[in-house]
Amino acid sequence: MEQPSALEGAMMLLMGVFNKYAGTDERKDTLSKAEVKTLVEKEFPHFLQLGDKKEVEAMLMELMSQGDQEVDFCQFMCQVATLTIIGKAIFEQLEACPQ
């Protein structure tokens, strides 16, 4: 099989991250609240440094779960897309005016 492109590689990485954290309980196709918490703690080390860790973590938890008990892959991808858009804007601002 030919090497995946950078874009296909990123897409497969996202599938892999979701499957890894969703797979820790019997419901393999959704993230429970506990799985969302573990994912946030493990997968957003740099986002968590953008402010008060507890606050950013709570915000990411709220964003990722949208108040739902279970987060499916569609919801996960919507939140990842939102965070990527926010992240790009933050990077561009930091580049535009470095402290």
Added chain:
Amino acid sequence: MEQPSALEGAMMLLMGVFNKYAGTDERKDTLSKAEVKTLVEKEFPHFLQLGDKKEVEAMLMELMSQGDQEVDFCQFMCQVATLTIIGKAIFEQLEACPQ
């Protein structure tokens, strides 16, 4: 700087892919039709093998541009999220019933 996580790495990869293809003309923050075409040809080698190449390419072009002359990062991320959701469903079907 600490290594990014898999999720953060995928998010940064997506930013990099967009910037690479959006940066080839004077409008660096949007993808023109020509830039979308190059991105589709170069970044979806495995998607293009899922059917008739010309058809899949036309479908991806239509999906990525949504009929717009210019595609911004938000639109790009929406389409990548959509394609990742579709891609995961395809992989799961292929795993469930390999030919």
